[in-house]
Amino acid sequence: MTRQNCADASGYVFDNDGDHSADQHRYLAELLDPLTFGRLAQTGVTAGWSCLEVGAGGGSVALWLAGQVAPAGRVLATDIKPGLIPSRPGLTVARHDVVHDPLPAGEFDLVHARLVLSHLPGRRRVLERLRTALRPGGWLQIDEIDVTRWMAPPGSPSTSVYGVYTAAMARVLGAAGADPTWGGAAAGDIAEAGFTDVDPVCWTETWEHGSAGIGLLVSNSHHLEDRLLEAGMTVGQLHEVREVMTDPGFTAPSFAIHSILARRPAEG
Secondary structure, rough: OOOOOOHHHHHHOOOOOOOOOHHHHHHHHHHHHHHHHHHOOOOOOOOEEEEEEEEEEOOOHHHHHHHHHHOOOOOEEEOOOHHHHOOOOOEEEEOOOOOOOOOOOOEEEEEEEOOHHOOOOOOHHHHHHHHHEEEEEEEEEEEEEEOOOOOOOOOOOHHHHHHHHHHHHHHHHHHHOOOOHHHHOOOHHHOOOOOEEEEEEOOOOOOOOOOOHHHHHHHHHHHOOHHHOOOOOOOHHHHHHHHHHOOOOHHHHHEEEEEEEEEEEOOO
């Protein structure tokens, strides 16, 4: 079900084999799972459903889905590097590149992808492939970020170095072919890909000391250190921004999370 070189071909900057990969997925789960699970519940996902989790990462969403569809349902959790996805009854894990590798047609009641399509070339074509993989009337949920307004509060003493960091992060993602602003355009692209009943919501919060959002940013500063240096940051700036982000008084707006529900049109 996989191409041997799919991990190298993807250009994805967050390597699941990295020293900070487990921390990244833990923080993402703590930060985003409540929103993701709440939206997925709106589909009515229940016992007996067949679900596809694309780019399952650490597997928290796949495990939740497997619990919802048990005992008769099944979940297929895919990733280009699926080694962090745990196993349980009803959950199948597969190495798979959604850009190139085939998917069965008309097989799934629900397809979900979180922070995946913004990293992929030809994401509109991928949306069409996901539509084909759904049964008529099946559900799609896409959760993505938009960093357009992602910055420290105006007038904050940390604005300078934190702004340098977030701008460098956006450059790192862009250099790898990702679009970290795609969340704001995702609903339109999903509609253009032939889905109906498109229902987007947008979520933001303020990140404070000890929050999953701040933990994620600190982890990413280590995970992507070499790439951030290539993008123009200095070692001194990286040390400084880590001190800023772990200061008990530091707060910053989150990036925007866009969660879009949609359906494959019912035939006939």
